[in-house]
Amino acid sequence: MHGPRAQPTMRHCSLNSSMTTEVTDTVDQRTRSRMMSGIRGKDTRPELLLRKALHRQGLRFRLHRKDLPGRPDIVFPRFRSVCFVHGCFWHRHENCRYTTTPATRTEFWTRKFEQNVVRDSRSADELLAAGWRVATVWECALRHEPADAIAARVRAWLEGDLPTLVIPDEPERT
Numbered sequence: 422m423h424g425p426r427a428q429p430t431m432r433h434c435s436l437n438s439s440m441t442t443e444v445t446d447t448v449d450q451r452t453r454s455r456m457m458s459g460i461r462g463k464d465t466r467p468e469l470l471l472r473k474a475l476h477r478q479g480l481r482f483r484l485h486r487k488d489l490p491g492r493p494d495i496v497f498p499r500f501r502s503v504c505f506v507h508g509c510f511w512h513r514h515e516n517c518r519y520t521t522t523p524a525t526r527t528e529f530w531t532r533k534f535e536q537n538v539v540r541d542s543r544s545a546d547e548l549l550a551a552g553w554r555v556a557t558v559w560e561c562a563l564r565h566e567p568a569d570a571i572a573a574r575v576r577a578w579l580e581g582d583l584p585t586l587v588i589p590d591e592p593e594r595t
């Protein structure tokens with residue numbers, strides 16, 4: 422997922438201008454409330470790529486289980502393990518080139534981002550305390566490493582006994 426300015430325009434819309442404005446406003450409003458609530462997008466493309474690759478690894482999983490802390494993107498009940506696929510921008514991947522901060526309303530965004538980071542960390546703590554293992558795959562990894570290679574690492578981790586896994590090892594710096 423990208424920053425707040427990465428929204429598609431309505432330029433191919435054939436509606437008259439007043440309706441176009443209305444539709445655009447609706448999109449903006451939806452985008453805004455999404456930013457306000459800081460929720461994670463479901464079924465974003467990198468997550469889908471990883472899911473398909475995990476499936477090719479023979480792994481079976483459930484999605485977005487609401488009854489678990491942080492509503493993990495991917496849940497492997499058999500391994501009592503979860504995997505978060507985190508957008509670097511929203512979830513503030515440390516030292517990553519995609520972890521930019523908007524130039525306007527910087528204070529607002531900084532506060533919002535801090536809440537996301539605190540929430541993520543709390544969710545992971547709660548999961549670990551409840552005996553779940555927690556993997557985090559940052560989206561930048563899926564830009565630079567084949568999804569199948571990442572899925573293979575996740576599978577190896579699932580079959581091992583380490584409580585956590587973070588991919589990539591090092592973020593892509595600017």
Ligand SMILES: [Zn+2]
Pocket residue numbers: 509514517518519559560561562592593
């Ligand atoms: Zn990153």
